[in-house]
Amino acid sequence: MREKAQNPVTLSDELLGWYDIHARIMPWRVPPQNRRAGQTPDPYRVWLSEVMLQQTTVVTVRDYFERFTARWPTVTDLARARDADVMGEWAGLGYYARARNLLKCARAVVADHDGAFPADHSVLLKLPGIGPYTAAAISSIAFDLPHAVLDGNVERVMARLHDIHTPLPDAKPLLMTQAEALTPQQRPGDYAQAVMDLGATICTPKSPACGICPWRAPCLARARGTAADLPRKTPKKPKPTRRGTVYLGQREDGAWLLETRPEKGLLGGMLGWPGSEWVDITQPPPQTTPPADAQWVQLNAEVRHTFTHFHLTLAVFTAQIDPSTEPHQGRFIPRSEFRPSDLPTVMRKALNLAKDAL
DNA sequence: TATGCGTGGGG
DNA sequence: TCCCCAAGCAT
Numbered sequence: 437m438r439e440k441a442q443n444p445v446t447l448s449d450e451l452l453g454w455y456d457i458h459a460r461i462m463p464w465r466v467p468p469q470n471r472r473a474g475q476t477p478d479p480y481r482v483w484l485s486e487v488m489l490q491q492t493t494v495v496t497v498r499d500y501f502e503r504f505t506a507r508w509p510t511v512t513d514l515a516r517a518r519d520a521d522v523m524g525e526w527a528g529l530g531y532y533a534r535a536r537n538l539l540k541c542a543r544a545v546v547a548d549h550d551g552a553f554p555a556d557h558s559v560l561l562k563l564p565g566i567g568p569y570t571a572a573a574i575s576s577i578a579f580d581l582p583h584a585v586l587d588g589n590v591e592r593v594m595a596r597l598h599d600i601h602t603p604l605p606d607a608k609p610l611l612m613t614q615a616e617a618l619t620p621q622q623r624p625g626d627y628a629q630a631v632m633d634l635g636a637t638i639c640t641p642k643s644p645a646c647g648i649c650p651w652r653a654p655c656l657a658r659a660r661g662t663a664a665d666l667p668r669k670t671p672k673k674p675k676p677t678r679r680g681t682v683y684l685g686q687r688e689d690g691a692w693l694l695e696t697r698p699e700k701g702l703l704g705g706m707l708g709w710p711g712s713e714w715v716d717i718t719q720p721p722p723q724t725t726p727p728a729d730a731q732w733v734q735l736n737a738e739v740r741h742t743f744t745h746f747h748l749t750l751a752v753f754t755a756q757i758d759p760s761t762e763p764h765q766g767r768f769i770p771r772s773e774f775r776p777s778d779l780p781t782v783m784r785k786a787l788n789l790a791k792d793a794l
Numbered sequence: 795t796a797t798g799c800g801t802g803g804g805g
Numbered sequence: 806t807c808c809c810c811a812a813g814c815a816t
Contacts, residue, residue, distance in 0.1 A: 530800025
């Protein structure tokens, strides 16, 4: 009774208890007690982690964050990095436009903001790769400005708390209104991270742990038994399947024939194997021209990979290429300069198939 | 406003 | 084996 009268929808000790546990596995986070002791988060680390966390899980981001901050400890270091180094370090993380915008943003911060992230939501919003969510996250977490974060977690928590049945993305404005109403003036950074943790670990998409939820008392969906069905979402389109061919050519000295993909579009700016266009399986197969003259042999196995919006099947050809041969597509990268980890996952799958075949 | 854009893990 | 989903952004 008393609990309801106090409105437990807030940054309670119970909510902070969960938040504190998660801080240990997130190297970018300053735990609440350290923050109260005066320690403030490094805006560079907050920004970097938030960009990496876009549509990506904490477990996946952790190692990438550690490698990036070890190699480029400050935004100035990152701004000076070579494009290929940053793209290679990002390889495997996906959504590669984030890495291209990461570099643009770092260079803009150095060139236009004296190497310091601006403590201003509307200014942050103008930087490359920083949208409404990330601007609010940096504002609140790094600068303790009271901006409401609305990510997938908060959308779900708000939809359930208020039993909102309007499907996403139409419900976003309403959910944002609810999120703003709950965002406190005191410690908005701790609150933002705590409410996202709540969504990630308790108010989960499937079988939410309502029994241990700090907000179980005021939750309307919990009371009405609708929590597991929320938020509603508009149905998605089915994924088509495309086909293509890649060519893995290697010289006797171990150099691989690779290309840097165009800046725009799928896997933009990433290293990859030369090959054909990727066309829908309902279309006639594309003509494939090998990137260099050699005895190309097709592998028995094919690469299967699923992107956000289509399935892909790749035929793989391999060949030893004579040292005197000039490629008409791509360039040779010496063995000493090539790390398989610099490849996006689909390209790494092709390499692994070729290695298995040898 | 709708679409393009990665990847890995869980149910 | 599939589908769903994750601390979204750009165009």
